[in-house]
Amino acid sequence: MSRMIVVDPAKCTNCRMCELACSLVKTGAFAPSRSRIRVHVFAEEFKHIPLACFQCTAAPCVKVCPAGALAQDDGLVRFVAEACIGCRMCMLGCPFGVIAFDSATGVIAKCDTCDGDPECVRFCTPHALEFRESELADVPKGRDFARRVAEAAKG
Amino acid sequence: MHGYAGQWLRVDLSSGKSWVEPLDETRARRYLGGRGMGARILLDEVPRGGDPLGPENRLVFAMGPLAGTFAPGSGRFVVLAKSPATDGFGEAYTGGFVAHELKYAGYDGIVVQGRAAELVYLAIVNDRVEIRPAGHLAGRGTLETEAAIAGELGDRETRVISIGLAGEKRVLYACVMNDTDRAAGRTGLGAVMGAKNLKAIAIRGTGRVTLADPKRFREHALADLAKIRKHPWLGDSPGSAGALGTAGGVEDLSNAGILPTRNWETGTWEYADRISGTAMKNTILLGHRACQACPVGCTRVVQVLGGPFGGVRPEYGGPEYETVAAFGSLCENPDLEAIALLNQRCNVYGLDTISAGSAIAFAMECFEQGILTEREIGFRLDWGDAPAMVRLLDMIARREGVGDLLAEGARRAAAKLGRGASDLAVEVKGLEFGMHEARGKKGLALSYATAPRGADHMEGFHDPSLAVPNAWPELGVTEAMDRFILEGKPRVVRLAEDYTSFINCLPLCSFMSLTVGGIRNTDEISGMLSAATGWTDLTFAEEMAIGERAYNLARAFTVRESGGTADDRLPAKLSRRLRDGASRAQVITDRDLQPALQEYYRLRGWSETGTPTETKLTELGLADVARQLAGQGDGR
Numbered sequence: 001m002s003r004m005i006v007v008d009p010a011k012c013t014n015c016r017m018c019e020l021a022c023s024l025v026k027t028g029a030f031a032p033s034r035s036r037i038r039v040h041v042f043a044e045e046f047k048h049i050p051l052a053c054f055q056c057t058a059a060p061c062v063k064v065c066p067a068g069a070l071a072q073d074d075g076l077v078r079f080v081a082e083a084c085i086g087c088r089m090c091m092l093g094c095p096f097g098v099i100a101f102d103s104a105t106g107v108i109a110k111c112d113t114c115d116g117d118p119e120c121v122r123f124c125t126p127h128a129l130e131f132r133e134s135e136l137a138d139v140p141k142g143r144d145f146a147r148r149v150a151e152a153a154k155g
Numbered sequence: 156m157h158g159y160a161g162q163w164l165r166v167d168l169s170s171g172k173s174w175v176e177p178l179d180e181t182r183a184r185r186y187l188g189g190r191g192m193g194a195r196i197l198l199d200e201v202p203r204g205g206d207p208l209g210p211e212n213r214l215v216f217a218m219g220p221l222a223g224t225f226a227p228g229s230g231r232f233v234v235l236a237k238s239p240a241t242d243g244f245g246e247a248y249t250g251g252f253v254a255h256e257l258k259y260a261g262y263d264g265i266v267v268q269g270r271a272a273e274l275v276y277l278a279i280v281n282d283r284v285e286i287r288p289a290g291h292l293a294g295r296g297t298l299e300t301e302a303a304i305a306g307e308l309g310d311r312e313t314r315v316i317s318i319g320l321a322g323e324k325r326v327l328y329a330c331v332m333n334d335t336d337r338a339a340g341r342t343g344l345g346a347v348m349g350a351k352n353l354k355a356i357a358i359r360g361t362g363r364v365t366l367a368d369p370k371r372f373r374e375h376a377l378a379d380l381a382k383i384r385k386h387p388w389l390g391d392s393p394g395s396a397g398a399l400g401t402a403g404g405v406e407d408l409s410n411a412g413i414l415p416t417r418n419w420e421t422g423t424w425e426y427a428d429r430i431s432g433t434a435m436k437n438t439i440l441l442g443h444r445a446c447q448a449c450p451v452g453c454t455r456v457v458q459v460l461g462g463p464f465g466g467v468r469p470e471y472g473g474p475e476y477e478t479v480a481a482f483g484s485l486c487e488n489p490d491l492e493a494i495a496l497l498n499q500r501c502n503v504y505g506l507d508t509i510s511a512g513s514a515i516a517f518a519m520e521c522f523e524q525g526i527l528t529e530r531e532i533g534f535r536l537d538w539g540d541a542p543a544m545v546r547l548l549d550m551i552a553r554r555e556g557v558g559d560l561l562a563e564g565a566r567r568a569a570a571k572l573g574r575g576a577s578d579l580a581v582e583v584k585g586l587e588f589g590m591h592e593a594r595g596k597k598g599l600a601l602s603y604a605t606a607p608r609g610a611d612h613m614e615g616f617h618d619p620s621l622a623v624p625n626a627w628p629e630l631g632v633t634e635a636m637d638r639f640i641l642e643g644k645p646r647v648v649r650l651a652e653d654y655t656s657f658i659n660c661l662p663l664c665s666f667m668s669l670t671v672g673g674i675r676n677t678d679e680i681s682g683m684l685s686a687a688t689g690w691t692d693l694t695f696a697e698e699m700a701i702g703e704r705a706y707n708l709a710r711a712f713t714v715r716e717s718g719g720t721a722d723d724r725l726p727a728k729l730s731r732r733l734r735d736g737a738s739r740a741q742v743i744t745d746r747d748l749q750p751a752l753q754e755y756y757r758l759r760g761w762s763e764t765g766t767p768t769e770t771k772l773t774e775l776g777l778a779d780v781a782r783q784l785a786g787q788g789d790g791r
Contacts (some may be wrong), residue, residue, distance in 0.1 A: 013397075013452040015445035016252075020225040024369060030224050031259065031363035043335070046441050046456050046469040122377075123225060125384060125450035 003133050004073025005037075005111070006120055007050050012128035014039055014048040017038050018120035025119040026109070028074075034102055036111040037129075050128060052120070053077060053098045053111040061090035061099060061110075069107075081107050156180050156365040158220030159188075159689035163721035164262045164284065166277060168351055169210055169269030173284045178263055185776065187701055188219025190246065193202045193235035196266055197244070198780060203715060203789040207239035207343075208325060208350035210270040216257070216316070216356075218467070219661045223258030223364035224372070226683045227379050228664030229252050230447030238342035239350075240327045240510075241585040243340035243713035244607040248443050248662060251334030252375060253358060256314040259459065260360025271352035274323075277355035278308060280359045291353035294320050296503035297332045297481050298470055301455060317355035318345045319505030320386045321552045325349050326562040328510035328587075332502065336454070336472030340507040340609055343564075347472045367689030374708075375682030379667075380450055382676050388452050389672060396453040396666065397443055399432030401476035406431050409484075411619070412738030417482040417538060418516040419728045422592045423736025426489035430479050439495055441469055451666065457495050461481060463494040463542065474498040474508070480590035481512025486519060486544060493541035497548055504552035513587035514551065514561040515544050516578055517568070532557050578727040584609035584713070591617065594729055595738035598636075598644035601751050602652065604723045605765065607709035607782035616651035616670055619645075627669055629695070639741060645755035650699075656709075657702030704775045707759075707767045711780050714766050715789070718728035721765035723752060 019035035027034050037052035059077045062070045069083035070090055084107040091099045091108065102109040111118075114129070121129045159178060166173045186192045193215040205211040214361060221229040232254040238245025246527045257265070258477055260281050265279075276289040278690055287307075292300050301315040313343045314334065321329035322345030329345025330338040366372045394403055408414040409427035416424040428434060439459055445452035455473030459465050474482070474494050482497045501508045521527040524538040529535050533556055537542050550558025560568045564661045565580035565587050581588050586609025594599035595618075602615025618638035625633050630650045636643060654677075658668045663680065665671035677695065685693045714721055730744040756763060760771030769781040 011446040013443060013449075015449050015452065016255075016447050017225055017450070020448060023363075024225070024373065027363070028369060029363040029365045031361075032255070033259070033361040034363075043470040044468070046458075048444070048446075125380065126452070151243070 003113070003116065003131050004055055004075070005052055005121060006130050006132050007111060008128050008130070009047060009049045010128075011126045012039065012048040013126050014041060015125070017123040017125065018129060020049055021119045021123035025114060026118060027104070034100070034104065034109065036100070036109055038098075050133055051098050053097060055111075055113070060093040060095060062090045064093035074111060077110070079107070079108070079110055079112060084108060156183065157365050157689050159183055160258050160263045160364070162191075162262060164265045164279070166267045166284070167269045168267060168271040168275065168286070168353060170178060172284055173286075173535060175262075183220070185701070186330055186705065187289050187657075187660035189217050189233045189660045190235070190656060190709065191660040191701060191705035192219075192264060193233060193246065194244065194705055194712060195218040196706060197235060197237060197712050198715070198783065198789075200266075200268070201237050201789070203783075205237060207237045207242065207245070207347060210268070210351070212237050212347055212350075214267040214344070214347050214351060214353070215264065217264040217662075218254050219263070220687050221661050221683060222254040224683070224687060225376055225448050226663065226687075227376065227383055227448060227450050228667035229661070230449060231662045231664050232257070233659065234331045234339040234344045236344050236347040237712075237716065238344070238608070239325070239346045240343040241371045241609050241713070241714050243364065243584060243609070244709045245344055246608055246709065247331065247339035247341045247344055248613075249331070249333055249337045249339040250449070250664060251314075251337035252447045253314045253316055253333045255447045255677040256358045256360045258360065258364050259362045260358055261362050265356070267351060270350065274352050274354050276304060276355040276357060277353065278304075278357045280308070281669045285310050287294050292354050293323065296320070296501070297335050297505065303640070304355060306508075308357055308359070312359060312361055314358045315355055316358070317505070318348045318353075319503055319552070320344055321504040321506045322349035323354075324552065324554045324562070326506065326554065327567070328507040328514075328552060330505045330507050332505045335470055336502050338502070338505070338507065340509065341611075343507075345505045353420055360790075366687050368425060368686040372683055372686035375679045378684070379676050379679035382674055382679065383450050383667060386672070386674055389666060389674065395451075397451050400437060400443065400455045400473070401432075401453050402430070402435065402474065402479040403432035405476070405479060405484075406433075410737060411595065412733060412736030413485050413595035414554075415480055415588070415590050415592055417487050418485060418520045418579065419588070419592070421734040421736060422738045424487070425544060427484065429489040430449070430491050430494060434491055435473070435706060438491060439467070441474070446470075447663070449664065453666070459492045459495050462492060464490070464492040464545070467492070467495045467499050471502045477590045478508040478512070479623065481509050482515075482544065485512050485516040487538040488541050488544060489539065490541045493544065496543060500545070500548055500552070506548070506552060509589055510553065510564060510587045511548060513565055513581065514568070515547055517565045517581070518547065518557070518561055520579045521572065521576055524575075524579070526572055526576050526579075527557065537627050581726050581728050582724050583725065586610050589613070592733070592738065592739040594733050594743055595723070596638050597641040597743060598638075598648050599713065600725060600729065600743045600748065601641070601644060601648050601755060604725050604748060604752065605721070605755065607706070607713045610718045612704055613665060613671070614652050614655060615648045620673055621647065626673070627651075629669060629675070641743075641751045645751050645758055648675055648755060649758050652706055653702040655702070656706040657698045660701055700775070704777065707772060707775055707777065708780065710761075710770070711767050711777075711784055715783055719764070719766060723765055
């Protein structure tokens with residue numbers, strides 16, 4: 001059973017620890033502009049949405065990659081930097097905009113869940129990010145929704 | 156040089172030129188950043204007796220070696236200048252996202268000098284620095300200014316420092332705002348920015364901050380985070396600063412008789428529960444958010460849609476403790492929605508909520524005593540009249556009518572009014588009190604009297620923290636102390652000030668430190684600092700010396716500008732007995748203070764009149780500052 005990073009935007013405080021932690025572990029320095037996870041802010045709605053690669057099963061990025069640098073592998077979209085030709089087709093293909101081009105390396109950058117031990121999750125103190133079994137990932141969300149139904153039924 | 160960007164940006168608005176100056180490591184290790192670097196620059200470059208609102212003043216924005224990292228509470232910078240409110244050392248700290256962005260743009264700080272011929276803004280995109288016209292932004296509020304500038308630069312990730320109308324109008328307690336709802340609040344630095352015709356600074360940085368030892372840095376940061384999360388006030392508990400905000404303790408303060416009420420007549424208030432963090436949570440609160448790299452998130456986010464105080468939007472955050480007390484109990488206003496609106500207007504205008512609330516409370520008492528009349532004000536100004544407070548706040552920001560007088564701050568307004576008004580102005584050196592009752596916290600009275608900025612609630616310590624033994628063994632403070640007693644406190648005040656001053660040189664959010672937050676994390680902070688910079692031989696004693704050096708620089712500036720008299724006096728109100736509550740009948744007069752003051756000066760190595768001595772300054776490596784204080788010119 002594979003695990004995935006599950007986001008609960010309601011808990012995100014916009015502290016950006018995830019971006020800082022990601023950039024340090026991936027680039028060796030603090031540089032949020034090179035983070036594999038990004039927090040998008042909608043101040044009027046008071047919403048902060050962290051987004052990283054969803055590791056799609058039928059991943060469009062894998063399909064469009066002409067160099068074989070991306071491959072779906074047991075629930076993870078793996079990226080092989082050595083194979084990447086820097087064409088950015090995957091960025092066009094990705095429906096979520098969670099693949100970035102890293103001009104420092106000349107290849108793309110995307111979340112690899114730190115090989116099953118994501119640093120962003122470790123530093124997410126409000127627990128807006130969790131790393132969970134993907135089959136169970138939506139259970140809490142489902143339960144939250146079910147609670148609202150239950151409350152509505154109560155009147 | 157790891158941890159640092161390694162250079163400062165210099166901007167001369169008179170000539171329109173900008174350049175960078177390298178930061179050398181010796182200087183960095185002596186002053187670190189933040190207060191240390193800023194105070195050094197003020198002493199070196201602002202001429203003795205210079206006009207705070209003249210082109211000769213310097214406006215400094217300073218980060219340090221931890222900004223840009225994930226050190227908890229590192230999303231912080233400090234703004235400094237000679238203060239137009241006190242004519243002494245002006246300084247104000249702020250959180251948000253600017254500190255990190257400026258480091259990524261490649262700067263440890265900015266010094267702005269001169270004055271632009273017309274209103275301008277500064278656009279910094281990495282190494283590209285441009286002065287652009289801002290006439291179209293005149294009078295605009297924070298959010299509008301930020302949106303307009305981000306649009307012009309074509310990048311929504313742009314971070315903005317700006318002033319509102321109050322800064323443009325030189326209100327003497329105008330703030331420098333950033334990230335919409337963050338304020339470098341105190342000492343009127345927004346007026347300095349306004350006097351330079353500088354509407355805003357926009358920043359976009361895509362660079363990086365490197366560390367000498369990333370692995371060790373990460374371990375210390377994780378250890379610090381673990382301590383913060385376990386802390387009763389900063390962690391996950393239902394009464395924490397994250398859950399209830401900094402106003403979570405309003406009822407406790409009222410119960411202890413130290414909630415500033417009715418312009419400091421009493422410290423207890425029957426309506427405290429209506430304005431507390433819990434009341435906010437149960438009514439107007441949408442949630443909370445954090446500054447960059449903060450695990451706490453004390454920022455309130457509130458909304459008030461309709462009603463007499465409607466139009467309060469989540470973008471502007473929400474009122475924190477100082478604001479709640481200043482516009483609440485201090486003015487006897489129990490309407491939380493009104494407080495939220497006043498807070499938002501202060502963020503739009505760029506006004507310090509502490510001094511603004513203090514000015515209104517002062518005016519209310521003047522009105523009650525007939526010193527200010529309905530005719531002079533234009534309407535009645537009774538205690539707790541929230542609509543009148545909103546009207547008066549608008550008049551202050553626009554400098555209209557009596558608002559023009561109150562825009563000068565309590566001390567100057569009282570002097571102009573005469574008629575005994577000075578007895579009602581609660582300030583030291585021209586800076587109004589933070590919302591902390593010194594008659595019920597006697598150690599705080601000493602730091603209010605002596606702090607470089609004036610009545611400063613962020614320098615010393617708050618006596619209730621020492622009610623239990625072993626509060627700060629790291630500083631050698633192990634005995635429990637009664638909050639009503641002054642004996643024994645000068646030593647503790649000095650130690651707390653020096654450690655806080657070190658934190659202010661980083662600068663790091665005070666809440667996430669020993670002396671303000673009460674977290675036993677001195678080792679973790681030392682660890683992060685040494686792992687970031689590579690200064691592996693750094694000791695706690697050196698950190699305390701850095702703090703003491705910066706404190707003496709700040710003090711020296713205030714002493715130099717005051718012409719040698721430190722003006723370490725408490726306002727008349729504190730010699731009046733608190734009316735009721737658990738601190739009833741407490742007073743503290745200048746006479747009570749004298750023995751403690753002399754002991755404090757002695758411990759600090761200052762003269763009997765409070766001037767840092769040549770011996771002390773030389774010991775701190777500041778012999779040149781001793782020459783300035785001896786009247787031999789200034790630093791230029």
